[in-house]
Amino acid sequence: MTAPLDVLVVGAGPTGLALAAQLRTYGASFRIVDRSLDRVHESRALGIQPRTLEALAEFGVTDELVTRGNPAMQLRIHLPRRVVQLPLFDIGLTDTAYPFLLFLSQAETESILAEHLARQDVVVERGTELVRLKREGPAVSCRLRRGGGGGEETVDARYVVGCDGAHSTVRTQAGIGFEGYAYPQTFLLADLEVDGLEPGAVHTYMTGSGMLLFFPLGSPATWRMLAMRPPGAPDTRVKLEFLQRITDLYAPDGLVLRDPVWMTDFRLHNRGAAHYRSGPFFLAGDAAHIHSPAGAQGMNTGIQDALNLGWKLALVCQGRAPAELLDTYETERAPVGRSVLRFTDRAFTIGTSRNPLIRFARTRLAPRLAPLALRATGPRGRVFRTVSELGIRYRQSPASTAGSRPPRKGPRAGDRLPDLPRGLQARRAGRGWHLLLSGPPALWPAERLASVLRGRDDLITVHRLGGESPWPDAVQGLVRPDGYLGYVARGAHLEGLRAYLERWLPAQQR
Numbered sequence: 001m002t003a004p005l006d007v008l009v010v011g012a013g014p015t016g017l018a019l020a021a022q023l024r025t026y027g028a029s030f031r032i033v034d035r036s037l038d039r040v041h042e043s044r045a046l047g048i049q050p051r052t053l054e055a056l057a058e059f060g061v062t063d064e065l066v067t068r069g070n071p072a073m074q075l076r077i078h079l080p081r082r083v084v085q086l087p088l089f090d091i092g093l094t095d096t097a098y099p100f101l102l103f104l105s106q107a108e109t110e111s112i113l114a115e116h117l118a119r120q121d122v123v124v125e126r127g128t129e130l131v132r133l134k135r136e137g138p139a140v141s142c143r144l145r146r147g148g149g150g151g152e153e154t155v156d157a158r159y160v161v162g163c164d165g166a167h168s169t170v171r172t173q174a175g176i177g178f179e180g181y182a183y184p185q186t187f188l189l190a191d192l193e194v195d196g197l198e199p200g201a202v203h204t205y206m207t208g209s210g211m212l213l214f215f216p217l218g219s220p221a222t223w224r225m226l227a228m229r230p231p232g233a234p235d236t237r238v239k240l241e242f243l244q245r246i247t248d249l250y251a252p253d254g255l256v257l258r259d260p261v262w263m264t265d266f267r268l269h270n271r272g273a274a275h276y277r278s279g280p281f282f283l284a285g286d287a288a289h290i291h292s293p294a295g296a297q298g299m300n301t302g303i304q305d306a307l308n309l310g311w312k313l314a315l316v317c318q319g320r321a322p323a324e325l326l327d328t329y330e331t332e333r334a335p336v337g338r339s340v341l342r343f344t345d346r347a348f349t350i351g352t353s354r355n356p357l358i359r360f361a362r363t364r365l366a367p368r369l370a371p372l373a374l375r376a377t378g379p380r381g382r383v384f385r386t387v388s389e390l391g392i393r394y395r396q397s398p399a400s401t402a403g404s405r406p407p408r409k410g411p412r413a414g415d416r417l418p419d420l421p422r423g424l425q426a427r428r429a430g431r432g433w434h435l436l437l438s439g440p441p442a443l444w445p446a447e448r449l450a451s452v453l454r455g456r457d458d459l460i461t462v463h464r465l466g467g468e469s470p471w472p473d474a475v476q477g478l479v480r481p482d483g484y485l486g487y488v489a490r491g492a493h494l495e496g497l498r499a500y501l502e503r504w505l506p507a508q509q510r
């Protein structure tokens, strides 16, 4: 009998591809299957957030994403008699190397991730559909069907991760609910050329009846258009003439649409999985949460789900971490998913409501107040931190432990390691955990450190930070493989760190 796989990854969208990349880095045995014969060629999700760019740097693909993408620094709000210009991201984000929203077609993002996997000899098994899951003893029996009459096979896996999108088979077979609602409005979407728009900015046209947006996509077309189908408009197939009529209605400044590459319409939902884990089954990405594209959160949240989970699965399967580490996936990521559902719902309601008060606020008040509000660094910083996903932290997680003397200033246990001073994140770019020691080297003599790290030193790299540190004091900070601080303590004592490691990364007998 062959040993079960560590993990079966179902779905090779952005979430599944990111998960496969991390499972590969950490040496898990896995397969990744997708029922489609080819990856998507449509633009779909087009905004990549700063936190996702940071997180994907682990695979060395971020430079390629940035080179192929289009960073937008300005939002231009077109009102009947004037245009209000707002900065996007460029102020207040001092602790990241990527202080911008990157516009890139989802097709390109997936192709860059797939190229990375190919270089790592990972084969994405396309035309292969998961049809049934059955728990059998310690493993799951997974029935796979190959398209084109390729027959069926059964593969055993210890864990199955559903990265299989909104209609997830894994979610259904695991019996996990997916509660929520559909919005009544229909949306129109097109990738096309537009004459008359200033390049390099996001343009929004606000009217009482709805919004029209243009995003600087770059490729395969210069612009992504998004608009609400006006109430009462015919529910027919989307055609260029119809989109032009809508544009003339919302943006009466003579824009001309041409050369569409993709036109479609769609309804939006707001739904979340009741659980992100049920026994050996996990959900990530759209399988766990779907919502409006307001704020460009969907694909980003999915990729970050994957990068929270992959290293945990790999270390647990290799006997390097206890099985309870897997419970922290839901503890950490389900609140993020819920907050994205709430945030996108609020933004969607403000953007589309026909309530006269909200319409007044949207078209008259917001454009006037926004420039003033953006001068107030506090609120602006909070909004940008949320949208950029840099503000995500896991302080309440059992895998986040503050030592008996927490740092007086600087990041705490559960926080993301900032890129401040610049280059700090690059220092921990290598595989595994990273122990940052900030303060005089004599505080932590090599032999004392060695005794704490013994039996796990192949997975932990030690960095002595000298003056280049996010903490003004003498601090020990242990960074997890996903870039979040698991343990932070002030002072020379290493007993708290030893206890943390005993719990989450027990020493191996060699």
Ligand SMILES: Cc1cc2nc3c(=O)[nH]c(=O)nc-3n(C[C@H](O)[C@H](O)[C@H](O)COP(=O)(O)OP(=O)(O)OC[C@H]3O[C@@H](n4cnc5c(N)ncnc54)[C@H](O)[C@@H]3O)c2cc1C
Residues within 6 Å of the ligand: 010, 011, 012, 013, 014, 015, 016, 033, 034, 035, 036, 044, 045, 046, 047, 106, 128, 129, 130, 131, 163, 164, 165, 166, 167, 168, 169, 170, 189, 264, 266, 284, 285, 286, 287, 293, 296, 297, 298, 299, 300, 302
């Ligand atoms: C028209 C449209 C426009 C969008 N615009 C935006 C946007 O502007 N911004 C944004 O953030 N998001 C947008 N999205 C959403 C975004 O595309 C998703 O959030 C993102 O693709 C989620 O990635 P995922 O990998 O979790 O799921 P998916 O990309 O849905 O991938 C799931 C994969 O699983 C495969 N699969 C499904 N069932 C099985 C099975 N049983 N066996 C094997 N394989 C299976 C599918 O073939 C698919 O490849 C848009 C989506 C659509 C459709």
